[in-house]
Amino acid sequence: MRTNLVCDSYNSSYFLIDKKFQLASFSVHPMDKLSVFVSGNLALGQQIEELLTQRYRENFISRVENCFAGQCFSLEKKVALAEEGDVVFQVTFTPIFIQNEVQYVSCTVVSSNRIKRQLKLLNEYSHVASHELRAPISNILSLSGSIKNKKLEAYDVIRLSGLLSDINAQAEKLDEIIKLLNDLLHNNEHIVFFQPESVNPDSKHIVLLDDDKLTNxxxxxxxxxxxxxxxxxxxxxxxxxxxxxxxxxxxxxxxxLHMPEIDGWAFLGMMQEQGILVDVIIVSSSIDPLERSRARAFSFVKDFVTKPLTSEKLKLLFDKDKPAYFKNL
Incomplete structure (x- = not known):
């Protein structure tokens, strides 16, 4: 087991300490303002007593010693920071067992300001999900249930088209809400767009890969x-x-991208390993900017299109006079 993965799950600053009281791994979040605890630059293999400020050194090392004896600790430290006023740090010491023996101690630190921001984000996310998301979902379910009603057999094409248009409008509203929720989670991340100028508009032999048969x-x-x-x-x-x-x-x-057994990322990796340089257009329901950036690492990936794929998007992809950026894809 990779112990750093255990510590990373805290989503906060952490220090992983081995039995020699050396720094085995670490990750410092810039928002946690840890200069009050840590002095100098962190480096793997350093003794932790060299890294700690004198004020907290003895207490910190004592907690680590007790952790190697199998104990856990969680404490709060109130610190006055000039630029932010009083900040409460939550510090947790946790023994990490490997084969029934404590091999490492993890120390996680998170500031009250980060906790407040996370709680605010969670509340906003919860509000949008419960008050905005449910409405179009309920409407779609209601409209689709109406179409199944036997009485609609006598409806003419115009009335049925109207119902389908209503369903489409609710689906678009639902899509916009999902984008809003995604923006809440990634509000500090920049979306990098592709410049697919090298997509061959005369491509004749095309492969479609999606685990959903209807999508295909x-x-x-x-x-x-x-x-x-x-x-x-x-x-x-x-x-x-x-x-x-x-x-x-x-x-x-x-x-x-998201398929069972071999997902899109593994597929791209296999292509790269075996030198298969076929042009690729990613068509995914994902709107995560990190995935878009990750796709740019593969030179043969020419564009990243968000579902649903439409005739308008396809015309842009195969347009010989395509613009430099496809920001609407």
Whole structure:
């Protein structure tokens, strides 16, 4: 077991200390203002007594010694910071057992300001989820239930089209709320857009990979409507798709990210390892900016398109006079 993964789960600053009282791993969050506890620069292998400020050194080391004896501690320290006033630090000492023996002690530190920010974010997230998200979901369920009603068999096409339009409007509202929730979680992160100027508009041999068969059918229908001469091959199993791409070397691959067994990231890694440089368009429901940035690390990934894929997005992708940035994709 990698003990640093255990400490990372705290989502706060942490120090991992070995039996020699040396720093085995650490992660310092800039918002935690730890200069009150730590002096100088941190480095792996350093004795912790060299890293601690004199005021807290004895108490800290004593807690670590007791932790190696199997005890846990959680305490609060109120500190006056000139720029922020009084700040309460929550400090937790936890023994980490490996094969029934304490091998490390983790010390996590988080400031009250971070806790307040996290609670505020959680409250905002909860409010949007409970007061905004439920409404369109309820409306969609109600509208879809109405369509199943046998009395609608006598409805004409115009009335049914109206109901479908209402469902679409509620789905768009739901999508906007989900984007709002995502923005709350990633409000400090910059979304990096692709510049897919090298996507070949004349690609004829195209592979579609998505574990959802309905999605594949919809994408196949959209691409067929764009150009009847395109050769489209669909897969819902990544292993079969990889074998096909490796053997046939198609012009373009539309790739979903979140799939069982072999996800999109593993698929891209396999392509990179084996030198398969087929152009890839990622088509994902994810709106996480970190995933968009991660995709840019693969040179053969030419764009990252958020679902649903539409004819308008496809026309932009295959437009010979495409703009430098596709910010609406």
């Amino acid at each position: 059918r919809m994408h196949e229908m959209l691409l067929s409507g764009l150009d009847v001469e395109k050769c489209l091959v669909t897969f819902d199993e990544p292993k079969k798709a990889f074998d096909y791409v490796k053997a046939q070397n198609p012009d373009l691959l539309f790739l979903d």
